[in-house]
Amino acid sequence: MRYTTMTTAIIIQARMGSTRLPGKMMMNVAGIPLNEYVISRVKQSQKVNTIILATGNGNENAILLQEAARQGIVGFAGSEDDVLDRYYQAALLANASIVVRITGDCPFIDPTIIDAVISLFENSNVDYISTNHPATFPDGYDVEVFSSDAMEKAWKEATIPSDREHVTPYIWRNDTLFTKINYAHNEDLSSLRVTIDEPEDLEFVNKILKLTPIKNHRLTDIISVIRAHPELTQINNEFERNEGYARSLAKDQEFSQVDDRKKWIRSTSLLARAKKLIPTASQTYSKSYNYFCEGASPAFLAKGKNGYVWDVDRNQFIDFVLGLGPITIGYANEEVNNAIINQLSNGISFSLPIELELKLAEKLIEIIPCAEMVKFVKNGSDATAAAVRLARAYTGKEVVLCSGYHGYQDWYIGSTENNKGVPVDVQKLVKKFEYNNIESVKKLFEDHQGDVAAVILEPCQAEGPNKGFLEKLKELTHQYGALLIFDEVVSGFRMALGGAQEVYAITPDLASFGKGIANGASLSIIAGRADIMKLIDHGVFISTTFGGEATCLAAALKTIEILERPNSFPHILSLGNKWINAIKQMIEEKGLREYVEVYGVSPHAGPTFKTVGPIHSHDLFTIYQQTLIENNILSVGVNNFCLTHTDEDIQKLIDAANKGLDLVAQAIKTGDPDSLIKGEKFRPIFGRRSS
Ligand SMILES: Cc1ncc(COP(=O)(O)O)c(C=O)c1O
Incomplete structure (x- = not known):
């Protein structure tokens, strides 16, 4: 019963x-x-x-x-x-x-x-x-x-x-x-x-x-x-009895011949529901249907394991998006999962600090060059906002010079075209400079003499810093009495354990980390000089209920332990290098240099598309991405690689990209990209790298 x-x-x-x-x-x-x-x-x-x-x-x-x-x-x-x-x-x-x-x-x-x-x-x-x-x-x-x-x-x-x-x-x-x-x-x-x-x-x-x-x-x-x-x-x-069902079976046959419809049936239904309930049907703009040629792509995932994900229609993909960066080891990694599970059985959030906070702080201070003290928050936007507040408090100045994307908080987003709702006075306080162009920084310092609190940038953009750029930037920033902040939300735990500052041997005053630190669990950190960080004890308010949430700390410690193993970074970097070499070669061989360039440094790199005359970059990207999806590769162009991706996975990516670029070349030749596009076009809500 x-x-x-x-x-x-x-x-x-x-x-x-x-x-x-x-x-x-x-x-x-x-x-x-x-x-x-x-x-x-x-x-x-x-x-x-x-x-x-x-x-x-x-x-x-x-x-x-x-x-x-x-x-x-x-x-x-x-x-x-x-x-x-x-x-x-x-x-x-x-x-x-x-x-x-x-x-x-x-x-x-x-x-x-x-x-x-x-x-x-x-x-x-x-x-x-x-x-x-x-x-x-x-x-x-x-x-x-x-x-x-x-x-x-x-x-x-x-x-x-x-x-x-x-x-x-x-x-x-x-x-x-x-x-x-x-x-x-x-x-x-x-x-x-x-x-x-x-x-x-x-x-x-x-x-x-x-x-x-x-x-x-x-x-x-x-x-x-x-x-x-x-x-x-x-x-x-x-x-006849069950005539309706018999007619449906006939439709199934038709359907099985139209592969795309078979592939996305549940995604389509969930997306229709989500559009009514959740703005952009997603919590993160870049994961929304606008970014994945709607109708020719999955819209919802169900699970992941290592470098693979399965969508709600049970299609399997090799995932090179990796949650937009957080997955450094692989989905559902057993060691990280067990660390989380062990912590779960002792509690998630507490009323006083726990020892794990200290253990992780000690580890971070050991591996991140600029870290004399650290503080935990939840996402990259928290960490960059906190670093900027600290710099303003420390210097007593308000203008911030930036280069890159730094999250959704007022201080930064006010400087972009998506600035609705941000007070105009706040918008005016942030100025953008061009990466690798030291003159553009100099000019801003001169225009805002005595007012600049900080220079914040993603230290590794495009093909990385030109020789001497980061050194000169640090010197100039200090010369004008400002602080240098590295936004290592992308580069941290991905290029190297200590981030770009370790790779390029330039130590900033402060740095923000997020994404890859805990293999998908939500944790970010502000790290930096002790004299600046100590202001958090003296009136700079940085505090959040879930900052010390324990399962993420356990996940971070285990993730770092795995990434510290001798073969971890060499493997991830070699996958990235293999990919970069192949994509560069394909672009050359197919004569696409005018339309496609490789953005990034191993292991975070991939093609970006350019608008040339009537041929729009979004159309070319849509064709490229949809071809990858047809070949069971999930990608947003610039790829991430994780420890559990294999050489075979990278070869499949290269083969799919080869087909995608062939179609891109065809679209350029015929001047008719639309005839190759099977779903909605890529419609980004914001341009991460252009802002
Ligand atoms: C360089 C950089 N900084 C900050 C952020 C904001 O991080 P989050 O989305 O976790 O708030 C991002 C997010 O993509 C980023 O790429």
């Missing part, structure tokens, strides 16, 4: 837009609309907690929601075609553990049969019971009962259209994944048809009902009437 204390929901699927009999749910059955007739019968079930009418979210179905309310049951509008998703969402709404599926076009549905199948389900240890595998009841008495767990599994895994449209085929087709039994009638009545799909069905049902003396009729009553009037069956006996 596994299920007796759980919530049982009958979900009646119904919609107005039926292809064979549009509007049938409001058509007249024995003097009332079909939906009302069905609901009144379902309400007679003794074993059910909730009844939901689940319809599609098209406007024409609004009347069914009103009808549901009028009849005192729950109305729910969900996906039109992905009825499995509609059921899943409706069941979540009811918090149902047992789901009973009824279709709204079955006016004879028999509550005693519904209850019998639910009882059998409650007393059997199976995932699914129905009356129609094989069918013995007349068409129109179908009842299916299944666990919400089984439905969730199907919801997660089913991809072909018929499985999504007909809710349960994924469950009853897959004997190895689900346990099932059939609830059979003692006599095979499967040739009789009392469902309503066609106008003739409606005529037949109404004629039978006129001859039925009992209001709350049961199967036996209807069978008696049909047997007494066999001639009536001729009204609708030309129609």
Whole structure:
């Protein structure tokens, strides 16, 4: 008796837009609309907690929601075609553990049969019971009962259209994944048809009902009437049982030939829902559908392992985005996971500092050249904002010179075109200089004599610093009484453990780190000279509840331990080098230098595309990226590499990029990129490197 204390929901699927009999749910059955007739019968079930009418979210179905309310049951509008998703969402709404599926076009549905199948389900240890595998009841008495767990599994895994449209085929087709039994009638009545799909069905049902003396009729009553009037069956006996499902199967064939649609069915459905609930349907602009040729790309991922990810449609990709940088070792790394799990069992957040904070601080001070003291925050934006505040407090000045992207806080984003909501006075305090152009920095120092608090930059941009640039920058900055801040959110824990400052042997006054420090867990740090950092004790307010959150600290310590092993960085860097050499060579060989250049330094590098005349960089990038996706590579152009990527993975990236660049060359040659683009074009919300 596994299920007796759980919530049982009958979900009646119904919609107005039926292809064979549009509007049938409001058509007249024995003097009332079909939906009302069905609901009144379902309400007679003794074993059910909730009844939901689940319809599609098209406007024409609004009347069914009103009808549901009028009849005192729950109305729910969900996906039109992905009825499995509609059921899943409706069941979540009811918090149902047992789901009973009824279709709204079955006016004879028999509550005693519904209850019998639910009882059998409650007393059997199976995932699914129905009356129609094989069918013995007349068409129109179908009842299916299944666990919400089984439905969730199907919801997660089913991809072909018929499985999504007909809710349960994924469950009853897959004997190895689900346990099932059939609830059979003692006599095979499967040739009789009392469902309503066609106008003739409606005529037949109404004629039978006129001859039925009992209001709350049961199967036996209807069978008696049909047997007494066999001639009536001729009204609708030309129609096949399960014609709708058969048509869906035909669509599956068509669908399997159109590979792209097969690939993104769940992504498409989730994206449609997310667009209504979450601005840009993502928490990070650069992970949103605008950045991944919508319609020809996955929109949602489900899981990752090492260098691979799987999307919600179970397509596998080699991932060179790596969460936009945080994954340095690989997804779901066992050692890092175990460190997190061990910490979890002792607690996540505490009321006093914990020793782990000290251990991590000691480690960071050992590996980061500028770090005499450190402070933990949560994301890169926190860390850059804190460093800038410290510099302003230390120098007593307010102007900041910057180069690169530094996060979403007012101080920086006010200087970009995405500055809505940032006070104008704040916007005026930040000025941009050109990377590798010391003269541009000099000019700003001269224009803002005595006002500059700090120079902050991503120390490794484009192909890295020109010889002497960082040295001169440090000298100039100090000469004008300002502080030098390295924003190492990207370069830290990726180029080397100590970041770009270790690689280029230039020690800034302060630095911010984030992304790669904890293999995907959320942690960032401000590091720097003790005399500056100590201001946090003296009026510079940098404090956040989750700064010392313990699982991230445990993840960071383990990540650093793994990255410190002798072969770790050599492996990651060699993958990056192999890629950079190959992409540079391909660009040359294909004569694409005018349109494509390589941005970055190993292991964070890749092609960026340029607008030349009428050929737009976004179109070229879309063609390139969509080709990579077709070859099961996830990339945003400039790639990241992790410890668990292999040489074979890089070769697959190179092969896919080769095909992508061939198509880019073709688009340039024909002058018609649009003809090669299969989804929406890349539409970035902000240009990371241009700002
Ligand atoms: C160089 C740099 N600094 C700061 C940030 C902001 O980090 P976060 O997005 O974690 O706030 C980013 C994010 O991409 C970055 O690349």
